[in-house]
Amino acid sequence: MKVLITDKVNECVKDIIADVSEAVFLPTMSEDELVSIIGEYDALMVRSQTKVTKRIIEAGKNLKIIGRAGVGVDNIDVEAATEKGIIVVNSPDGNTIAASEHTIALMLAVSRNIVPAAVSTKEAKWERDKFTGNELFGKTLGVMGFGRIGRKVVHIALAIGMKVLVYDPFATEEIVQKSGAIYETSLDDFLPKLDYLSLHIPKTPETNNIINKDNISKMKNTAIIINCSRGGLVNEEDLKNALENGIIAAAAVDVFVNEPKIETCPLTQYKNNNLILTPHLGASTKEAQINVALDVAKQIKQVLSGGYTESAVNIPSLNPEKLEPVKDYMKIAENAGEMIMQLANGKIKSLEITAQGDLIDLDIQPLEVAILKGALSYMFQDVNYVNAPYLAKQRGIEVKTVKSEAPSTFTGILKVKLITDKDITSVSVSLIAKNIARIVKLNDYDVIIKPQPHILVVPHINQPAMIAKVATVLSADGINIGSMSVSENIKGSNMSIMAINVDRSIGNDVITKISNIEGVHEPKYVRLAAEYTL
Incomplete structure (x- = not known):
């Protein structure tokens, strides 16, 4: 077997791969060049320069893994790799130390005026009094996001002697407190307490521009913002204006909305010394580059040896023997996870998964993973079938699986119950015919809902004209109804529910209008990413 390694990956990987395969190092190549040779290789290892296109993947007739x-x-x-049954792996942990250290380095640099002091001294000036700074010891650091890097930043900051607060709606208070930090539940309460804010969250529609002029205005005028996470979390124009007007004291930014073309970034126009900009250096250390290379090389070795890998980003990493019997349920199981997270209120504590009918005789572990992937994808970026169980465990989410012999209306049914600190929500899904999946129950309502991208769920009092009133609001906003399921509460209350498939996303303004209809209770817009076509 042969492994092709491009993009100047550190040659330390050669000894690991040599146990199972010949390692061939070549420079970064064009698509045509790769297409012409990839057919003779069993694995491909790249950094960021090589674009591994569908054409290259299709030409890789012997490829088993791309690292x-x-x-x-x-x-x-x-997607092309998945279709070909090729595992794609990365190294999610390899840059944790590098990114964490860069965060602390920027905090120190901006606090001690290191950059302008260095420039001044190199010009043979002695301006010691001009660059008096501040200590980190005893100051309050707010860490937004408690993932791998966020936790490491907390650890370092506590060692320095800082007081650390953590805001992460998806982390449990118990896990945060175990780290030595203080758990915060409200962003509005969190921001005013901080001397430093460091972001370590994924960029999602919910977190895009989360640090904007409104939230910046809640901070102390002596506060300092550090962003080594993702460009776009901090609104660049709002940050520039805040620095110009003394709303905060300083900032340090390593990530930008438009990388590497940052010529139009508003922050590059700000020339005062209380702003430090670096060109996405978070993972740029020799050690990090070696760590990620070694990590991926080990995974390639595992796969070429006939084993399974732990950091795959696509489904072939699941055991095919387990997957085959339940593969038709995978998408609808993921839908169940997506939907239940968007219907529930509060912080997730546990998930209970119940299989009925034909499913009780099968190994439903892949379905558990699919449900977790759907649920956690609403909370995090880059969730896949491999890391979903790890993320759930890391966040202290208890997952319980039950097989029930109770009679079922359908051949096989999968019920998901989500328990939060505020309520209990349940969603049941099934295949009503081969390859035809439906959501068949929402809490105490029997429904038949197509798992399509845009669903509006409207609990309401069972009284005349409710459907017409909701339809009128949707029509006024140009939203078309594709199909609808209406059901009375099976426990005999005066409540009913509408589940409506619509043709596009529904904004908060429309949800507010529907909420204001007399008799409507907490309507929810649900966005499903794992889509069925039937």
């Missing part, structure tokens, strides 16, 4: 020596896989056509 990205780093975190992001934007340069790899993962």
Whole structure:
């Protein structure tokens, strides 16, 4: 077997791969060049420069695994690889230390005026009094996001002697407190307490521009913002204005909305010394590059040896023997996870998964993973079938699986119950015919809902004209109804529910209008990413 390694991946990987395969190192190549040779290789290892396109993947007739020596896989056509049964892996942990240290380095640099002091001194000036700074010891650091890097930043900051607060709606208070930090539940309460804010959250529609002029205005005028996470979490124009007007004291930014073309970034126009900009250096250490290379090389070795890998970003990493009997349920199981997270209120504590009918005779572990993937994808970026169980465990989410012999209306049914600190929500799904999946129950309502991208769920008092009133609001906003399921509460209350498939997303303004209809209770818009076509 042969492994092709490009993009100047560190040659330390050679000894690991040599146990199972010949390692061939070549420079970064064009698509045509790779297409012409990839057919003779069993594995491909790249960094970010090589674009592993569908054409390359299709030409890789012997490819079993593609490894990205780093975190992001934007340069790899993962869907094409999945279709070909090729595992795609990355190294999610390899840059944790590097990114954490860079965060602390920027905090120190901006607090002690290191950059302008260095420039001044190199110009043979002695301006010691001009660059008096501040200590980190005793100051309050707010860490937004308690993932791998966020936890490491907390650990370092506590060692320095800082007081650390953590805001992460998806982390439990118990896990945060075990780290030595203080758990915060409200962003509005969190921000005013901080001397420093460091972001370590994924960029999602919910977190895009989360640090904007409104939230910046809640901070102390002596506060300092550090962003080594994702460009776009901090609104660049709002941050520039805040620095210009003394709303906060300083900032340090390593990530930008438009990388690497940052010429139009508003922050590059700000020339005062209380802003430090670095060109996405978070993972740029020799050690990190070696770590990610070694990590991916080990995974390639595992796969070429006939084993399974732990950091795959696509489904072939699941055991095919387990997957085959339940594969038709995988998408609808993921839908159940997506939907239940969007219907529930409060912080997730546990998930209970119940299988009935034909499913009780099958190994439903892949379905458990699919449900977790759907649920956690609403909370995090880059969740896949491999890391979903790990993320759930890391967040202290208890997962319980039950097989019930109770009679079932359908051949096989999968019920998901989500328990939060505020309520209990349940969603049941089934295949009503081969390859035809439906959501068949929402809490105490029997429904038949197509698992399509845009669903509006409207609990309401069972009284005349409710459907017409909701339809009128949707029509006024140009939203078309594709299909609808209406059901009375099976426990005999005066409540009913509408589940409506619509043709596009529904904004908060429309949800508010529907909420204001007399008799409507907590309508929810549900967005399903794992879509069925039937």
